[in-house]
Amino acid sequence: MVRLYFAKTLATKFLFAEKWSLKIPPVLKASYARKTLNEFRDVKDIRNIGISAHIDSGKTTVTERILYYSGRISSMHEVKGKDEVGATMDFMELERQRGITIQSAATYTDWKGTNINIIDTPGHVDFTVEVERALRVLDGAVLVLCSVGGVQSQTLTVNRQMKRYNVPCIAFINKLDRTGANPNRVLGQLRSKLYHNAAYVQLPIGLEKDLEGIVDIIHRKALYFEEPNGLNIVEKEVPANMVEEVEEKRAELIEAVANADDAIGEMFLEEKTPNEEELMAAIRRACIKRAFTPVFVGSALKNKGVQPLLDGAVDFLPNPSEVENFALDESGEKPRKIILNPDRDDTHPFVALAFKLEAGRFGQLTYMRIYQGCLEKGSTIINVRTGKKVRVPRLVRMNAQEMEDVSNVYAGDICALFGVDCASGDTFVLKSGEQISMESIYVAEPVISMSIKPVNKGDTDNFAKGIARFVREDPTFRVKYDPESKESIASGMGELHLDVYAQRLEREYGTKCILGKPNVAFRETLSSSCDFDYLHKKQSGGQGQFGRVEGFIEPLPADEYTKLEFVDETTGTNIPKTYIPSIKKGFLSACEKGILAGQRITGLKFVLKDGASHAVDSSDWSFQQAAEGAVKQVLSNGMWQLLEPIMSVEVTTPTEFQGAVMIGLNKRHALITGTDANEGFASIFCEIPLNDMFGYSTELRSSTQGKGEYTMEYCKYCIAIPSTHEALISEYEEELNKQNPQSQKKKRRN
Known part of the structure; x- marks a missing residue:
C-alpha cells in the first residue's frame, strides 16, 4: 500500500501543477494563504509549536522538511548547502554564511486540515533569549536530539525553559544516518538527565548507512520513505527480525503511559491490553500534562521520519483550548x-x-x-x-x-x-x-562585556541607530557609555553574541566596528553581616535635609548572589512609610559600584530596622541620600569579596585526546562534574570561571587536531579565586592612579 502524504493540501496541488507545467491562475495562487487561514475557525484545528534543541541537532533541517512535505515550499535547501540558497528559516545573510540560526523565525503551514504555527529557534546559548520568548507563547514543542551527541548542554537549558512555561513536548531523535548513531543511549539520557517519562513510539529500521525506514510501534507497521525526496511512503509489515523487539517496546510504551494516565493504568493493573485508539488518546492526555514524552526517530537530512513526526505533533500536542493561559x-x-x-x-x-x-x-x-x-x-x-x-x-x-x-x-x-x-x-x-x-518573559543577565566603537568617526550616526535597534530587539544585548573610559560598553551572553552584532552593524548599517578586550561581569558582595547607623543632615538656610536610617546589611545565600533585596522591618512612625521607597532607591543606587574593583554590588539584603525623621527638613531626597550613606558606611566597615560568573562547559573530543583536554581544562581552574564516552568520543562536563575561558576555542582545536568542540552556558556566580581577586584589585587601583594620582598619594599617606 502506497500513500502519497504530499498531495494533501491546496498548496501541494499547486506544486504538482507546476511540475507538469499546468497553468495556475495567479490570483488563486497568491490568495492561497488567505483562503486557507479563514478556514481554520475551530481552535481544535490549530497547533502552535516550536522546534528546539542543542546547536547542530538539525532543528532548521527538520523545519525545512516540514514546510516541504506540507506544501509550504516547492523545494528543499540545506543549512550549509552547495547551492548557496540556504534553508527557508535562516533568511539572514549572516545565518547562511555561518550555518547557524541566530534569531527565531515564524511560519505556518497546513497538515491534513490542521494549521500549524511553527517557530524555529536558535540552538546556541548566546541566543537563548530567542528560545525563551518563543516558548513563552507556544503551546507545544518538538525537542530535537542528535542520535550521536544525545542530551547536550543546551538541551538541558531548553528543557528548563519548557518546564518554566509548562510546555508539553514530543522528542525526535534525529541524524540516525550518522556514524555512531545510538538512539537507545539518547533515550536513556532523556530519562536520566532530563527526568522525562519517555518511551519509543517508533523504532528505526537499521542505523547509520543502513537506515531504511521506521516502524510505527502503536500501529505495528513499517514505513519506508521512497523518492522523490521521501514523498512516497510505503507501508509494509514489520520486518521479521524486528517483530519481537517491536512487541517488547510496545509493552514498555504501555507501561510508561500507564504510569502517567489513570485509564491505561487501570487496564494495566487488570492485565488488559489497550487498542490503538485507547493508547493514542492516553498518550495525548499524558503528553499534554507533561507526564509522558513520546519519542520519534528518523533522519531529516535523509528525508526519513518527518511526516510521521508531523502526525505526532497533531495527534499528541495540545491545541490552544487545551492549555490554560x-x-x-x-x-x-x-x-x-x-x-x-x-x-x-x-x-x-x-x-x-x-x-x-x-x-x-x-x-x-x-x-x-x-x-x-x-x-x-x-x-x-x-x-x-x-x-x-x-x-x-x-x-x-x-x-x-x-x-x-x-x-x-x-x-x-x-x-x-x-x-x-x-x-x-x-x-x-x-x-x-x-x-x-500577562506574565512577561524571563531575561537572563549578560555575562560578558566588550568595548565597541566605529572605525570611522563619520559612521557615528549609523552606529547609534544600529545599536538603538539591536538593544530594542534583544533584551540580553545592552550598551552603555562609560564616562570614565569614554567608551561604549556592549554587554551580552558571550563572545559570539557580541561578534554577531558587530558584523550586523557592518552589513546592515555600513558601520565597521572594533570590539575591545572582553570584560567579565564580576560582582562584589559582603562576606558577613554589617550594621549601619547613618544620619544625613544639612542646613544652609531655609529648608534643610534630614534623614536617619538604622539596620544591617547581610549577604544572601550563594544561589541568590545575583539579587538585591530590601526589607522594611520598621515599626512606629520614626520613618514615615512614604519615605521607604526612597530608601530602597538609595540602596539600589549605591550598589552600582563597589569598593574592591569598581564592580556592581549584588547578593545583599538591606534590612531597615529604625531611623528618624524631621517634620520640616525630611524629604524623599534626604532619605535617599541617607540610604546611600549607609551603604558607603558598610563599604568602609564591612568585609567584601569578589564574585565571578561560572560557566557550565561541555567538551566533546576523540578519546585519544581526552588526557590533553583534561590537562588544559585543569589549567583553567575547571571543576570536572562528569564524563561520558561513546563510539570513540568522550564528553567532559565541567564548571569553569568565564574569565578563564577566553581563547579556549583555539587551544582546543590545536590540542585535538581540529576535532574537538565545546559549548558553554552561564551557570552561577561564585567567590572569585585568589589570583583573580588580587589581579582585579591591582588593576582597579592602577586605573584610579592614572585618573587621579594626587588623591591616591593622599590615600596611601592616610
Whole structure:
C-alpha cells in the first residue's frame, strides 16, 4: 500500500501543477494563504509549536522538511548547502554564511486540515533569549536530539525553559544516518538527565548507512520513505527480525503511559491490553500534562521520519483550548488571576502578548500571540503598560521573511503588526480602562562585556541607530557609555553574541566596528553581616535635609548572589512609610559600584530596622541620600569579596585526546562534574570561571587536531579565586592612579 502524504493540501496541488507545467491562475495562487487561514475557525484545528534543541541537532533541517512535505515550499535547501540558497528559516545573510540560526523565525503551514504555527529557534546559548520568548507563547514543542551527541548542554537549558512555561513536548531523535548513531543511549539520557517519562513510539529500521525506514510501534507497521525526496511512503509489515523487539517496546510504551494516565493504568493493573485508539488518546492526555514524552526517530537530512513526526505533533500536542493561559486583572482593589478564553470568536475581550520585536522594511515589526478575542486590521489597540493607543494599519502572518496580509486574527494565532511602539513582553487590549496584564518573559543577565566603537568617526550616526535597534530587539544585548573610559560598553551572553552584532552593524548599517578586550561581569558582595547607623543632615538656610536610617546589611545565600533585596522591618512612625521607597532607591543606587574593583554590588539584603525623621527638613531626597550613606558606611566597615560568573562547559573530543583536554581544562581552574564516552568520543562536563575561558576555542582545536568542540552556558556566580581577586584589585587601583594620582598619594599617606 502506497500513500502519497504530499498531495494533501491546496498548496501541494499547486506544486504538482507546476511540475507538469499546468497553468495556475495567479490570483488563486497568491490568495492561497488567505483562503486557507479563514478556514481554520475551530481552535481544535490549530497547533502552535516550536522546534528546539542543542546547536547542530538539525532543528532548521527538520523545519525545512516540514514546510516541504506540507506544501509550504516547492523545494528543499540545506543549512550549509552547495547551492548557496540556504534553508527557508535562516533568511539572514549572516545565518547562511555561518550555518547557524541566530534569531527565531515564524511560519505556518497546513497538515491534513490542521494549521500549524511553527517557530524555529536558535540552538546556541548566546541566543537563548530567542528560545525563551518563543516558548513563552507556544503551546507545544518538538525537542530535537542528535542520535550521536544525545542530551547536550543546551538541551538541558531548553528543557528548563519548557518546564518554566509548562510546555508539553514530543522528542525526535534525529541524524540516525550518522556514524555512531545510538538512539537507545539518547533515550536513556532523556530519562536520566532530563527526568522525562519517555518511551519509543517508533523504532528505526537499521542505523547509520543502513537506515531504511521506521516502524510505527502503536500501529505495528513499517514505513519506508521512497523518492522523490521521501514523498512516497510505503507501508509494509514489520520486518521479521524486528517483530519481537517491536512487541517488547510496545509493552514498555504501555507501561510508561500507564504510569502517567489513570485509564491505561487501570487496564494495566487488570492485565488488559489497550487498542490503538485507547493508547493514542492516553498518550495525548499524558503528553499534554507533561507526564509522558513520546519519542520519534528518523533522519531529516535523509528525508526519513518527518511526516510521521508531523502526525505526532497533531495527534499528541495540545491545541490552544487545551492549555490554560492566565492573566492578571488589576482593575479592582486587589489583583486577581483570570483564565483567558481561547474560543475563536469576537465575543471575548481581546488580549495579546508582544513577544518579539524586529526592524522591518516598514518600521518596527511586532510579533504577537493572540490569547483571547479577535483583532481586525484598522482596529485601535492599547498598550496596558504605557496606556498608549495605536491603530493597526497592517496585519500580517509571517513565513520566515515573507509577509502575507490578513484581515483579522483570532485566539490561538501568531501574527505580526507594523507601527506598534512597545517593548517585548507588553500586553495589548482593545477596550480602554482594561487593566489585564500577562506574565512577561524571563531575561537572563549578560555575562560578558566588550568595548565597541566605529572605525570611522563619520559612521557615528549609523552606529547609534544600529545599536538603538539591536538593544530594542534583544533584551540580553545592552550598551552603555562609560564616562570614565569614554567608551561604549556592549554587554551580552558571550563572545559570539557580541561578534554577531558587530558584523550586523557592518552589513546592515555600513558601520565597521572594533570590539575591545572582553570584560567579565564580576560582582562584589559582603562576606558577613554589617550594621549601619547613618544620619544625613544639612542646613544652609531655609529648608534643610534630614534623614536617619538604622539596620544591617547581610549577604544572601550563594544561589541568590545575583539579587538585591530590601526589607522594611520598621515599626512606629520614626520613618514615615512614604519615605521607604526612597530608601530602597538609595540602596539600589549605591550598589552600582563597589569598593574592591569598581564592580556592581549584588547578593545583599538591606534590612531597615529604625531611623528618624524631621517634620520640616525630611524629604524623599534626604532619605535617599541617607540610604546611600549607609551603604558607603558598610563599604568602609564591612568585609567584601569578589564574585565571578561560572560557566557550565561541555567538551566533546576523540578519546585519544581526552588526557590533553583534561590537562588544559585543569589549567583553567575547571571543576570536572562528569564524563561520558561513546563510539570513540568522550564528553567532559565541567564548571569553569568565564574569565578563564577566553581563547579556549583555539587551544582546543590545536590540542585535538581540529576535532574537538565545546559549548558553554552561564551557570552561577561564585567567590572569585585568589589570583583573580588580587589581579582585579591591582588593576582597579592602577586605573584610579592614572585618573587621579594626587588623591591616591593622599590615600596611601592616610
